[in-house]
Amino acid sequence: MTQKFKDYKTNEESFKWLKEARDQKWAEIKSSAKWVDFIMSKKFDRRFYGIYLLETYHYVKENPRHQAIISLRDTDAPINYLKFCYEHAEEETGHEMMAHHDLESLGLNSDDIDITMPLASTEILIAYLYRISQYGNPLRRLGYSFWAEDSYQYIQDLLGAISENLSLDKKNMTFLVSHSTIDEKHSKEIEEMIIRFCKGPDDFESILEIMNVTLTLQSNMIDEVVVEYQKLVENKSTKYGFLNKLTE
Amino acid sequence: MTQKFKDYKTNEESFKWLKEARDQKWAEIKSSAKWVDFIMSKKFDRRFYGIYLLETYHYVKENPRHQAIISLRDTDAPINYLKFCYEHAEEETGHEMMAHHDLESLGLNSDDIDITMPLASTEILIAYLYRISQYGNPLRRLGYSFWAEDSYQYIQDLLGAISENLSLDKKNMTFLVSHSTIDEKHSKEIEEMIIRFCKGPDDFESILEIMNVTLTLQSNMIDEVVVEYQKLVENKSTKYGFLNKLTE
Amino acid sequence: MTQKFKDYKTNEESFKWLKEARDQKWAEIKSSAKWVDFIMSKKFDRRFYGIYLLETYHYVKENPRHQAIISLRDTDAPINYLKFCYEHAEEETGHEMMAHHDLESLGLNSDDIDITMPLASTEILIAYLYRISQYGNPLRRLGYSFWAEDSYQYIQDLLGAISENLSLDKKNMTFLVSHSTIDEKHSKEIEEMIIRFCKGPDDFESILEIMNVTLTLQSNMIDEVVVEYQKLVENKSTKYGFLNKLTE
């Protein structure tokens, strides 16, 4: 167990540590992930953003499903947590359509967009989120929501680099902007859930693990988006060939 | 296909026919089901009500789960219907605790109440609701909500007979009263969903079938409650022995 | 609990009682089910057999799936029982094609056969078999196999009446003959499983309940086949209209 959580005193204090751990994890990613450097270098065209939006479409579509699945299990989770899971699932439903809309806004027809299978790293992210929602501590998925609902503060510079480099405006970035904006409501809600339902250091440790692992898996996904983009540039990819239209 | 739906013109008209079919199905049950006569005869003690509450606890606990499961499937159901399913699941969560509360209000301690396995007919009802939520027309489960959310008009006399015969007051009947009261909001919502999302006679036919079948299965469940009660009276049942405390 | 099982001494003796209970349940069905009289009256044409084969196709297709599902659960069932479930699933796979073959053997092309949705009573049977395989005592599904693998002795007269009335020969009845023939191997295997893995009267009681309930549900299914056949005769059914070809 992480040293901090071993010294557990209150949920409020542990939540503060969780926030510090999130800062630290993002700092790690920002300083070492290949995709971060790639974006800051500004040497890419709209096809990179297109692949990113496609993979986002895939994993976001599953978010409400593994959120709701927690309440389908036989656990001793409190009724208000079960209600939260359904409510949150409802709110997340259809958000993949924002990524789809952004793709169309770049000049693709709906028929152009080939939504076949996600990349392997996207499937890994989806798979892991299903698994942790179906097994183990029912609270642990909060570790995913904890960063996913509150990322703007960490990626503001990256969004700026993308938007500037590709000359995008707001209507091309509805998913990223709406999802990275500090969503006061959701972010507050996740905080409340964590403080209300955690019963000690084990719950915090589980949430911390999911936070760290899912941030890594999401980071791996964007790394693979870069790899696929480079294949496209080198005319090696057939799967994303339809995105070449974005550079015409 | 039912003659009426063959002559399909509009959703509004078909909804009217659906309502008539519900009146007709309830009329059938009221005139022929054994449990209806049994209740109206007023020859039973609180143990009958106790068994009913236990079985209700079991099937009601599953309601939000098979409601939500519809949105976990890969169907072409519209996003607003998926959102409705999660929202409705959220609202139904924990309602089994009303049945539990009513049991306790009769004088049982929480520890007395043996929540083991439901009766076979209760398992059949639960099983069927899961199946129809997981397979076939994703709209068809609305046929269950259509009667379950709006039954007071049909069972008012039965509730009266139970309450009078057992000298129950409101605090002993939170589940039945809250669930059979014409819930304007829910009942209106189900109507809206049906009229908004049905695309023709096939959808109405599917909803009609689920309405009829689940009403029959619920009726069968109460018939089995009567059978179990009679075993208890004849000292044949061990499973519900703990309910004998209700007659002391 | 059934009196006999209360007096539980050994698995061997309890198994004998289980067999007696099966004889008794079949005797009840033979003496009271509408479909039994219907068949013995010999007043039906091949469309009745056609509807029966279609419904059989539907429920038989699911048999291996709910058989295997037991081993996917986290239970404390012994490894050899888990292995039995997979092995039995393997053996049952594709048996629905026998029913399909029999339909074709009557003169239908594969394209004629409309395998859409099963009847409500067939869905109830399927639904219940899934439920009992996913919840409760993992041994209890043996109560279904116990009669399903060894029915010839009970329905020999019925098969005779069908075959005689419709002038069928063996190649039209591959499903019924192969499945009702006393399958020495399977029947012996089920017996072994029951005697090997049951740990006392509760296990036998669970198996007995599933035997009785699934026999009733199967009997209900054939009753509904009769009802559907009568609709077809009265030109009321559109769903099975393609079976009219069998009487040309």
Added chain:
Amino acid sequence: MTQKFKDYKTNEESFKWLKEARDQKWAEIKSSAKWVDFIMSKKFDRRFYGIYLLETYHYVKENPRHQAIISLRDTDAPINYLKFCYEHAEEETGHEMMAHHDLESLGLNSDDIDITMPLASTEILIAYLYRISQYGNPLRRLGYSFWAEDSYQYIQDLLGAISENLSLDKKNMTFLVSHSTIDEKHSKEIEEMIIRFCKGPDDFESILEIMNVTLTLQSNMIDEVVVEYQKLVENKSTKYGFLNKLTE
């Protein structure tokens, strides 16, 4: 798509390419994975092997389940492939007990062994295997079996290093030896399935992807075992503290 599969001519030839791709992937892992160097350095005690066995226990327990799950889906996979999945599930059932046995053989009592939760990388491997069994091309899981059933040729030197360094004999390595031995039967069977059921380059491409990804995920798992071992050496881990008994 991989160049080789684009030039697809026959299944036999594509299978040959798949084998070459497996050689290549293993060569990559052998030359670059941290855990390979770690093992060849022979600087570890039996606790490393203990952690490896625990994680192996966790993922191996799930193998038959996600194998069988393929046949529970509604796909157009041929019946003989469905039968293979059940049969293979049956054969894999209980193999986790070999890992458990090996742990006990080192001197742990069954009660000492704390089988709580697997490591994150083990959960990722399990999660991904479930996902690919439940979605996408039903043949693609063969890419996992393709390497998992035939690994001895690749890891013989590593097994030698472990066994020599820890003075293990055969009875301490039942899992590794039985599973890495070239299992003529299984390995032949997987080859047959691939050649029999693949219908063109897309199937081979799917199988190739799963082979590569699952080999990477398994390699990541052993990397995390090394990390956990190092924590144990530095007295930082509490989770695996019970393994310290192995060095007494």
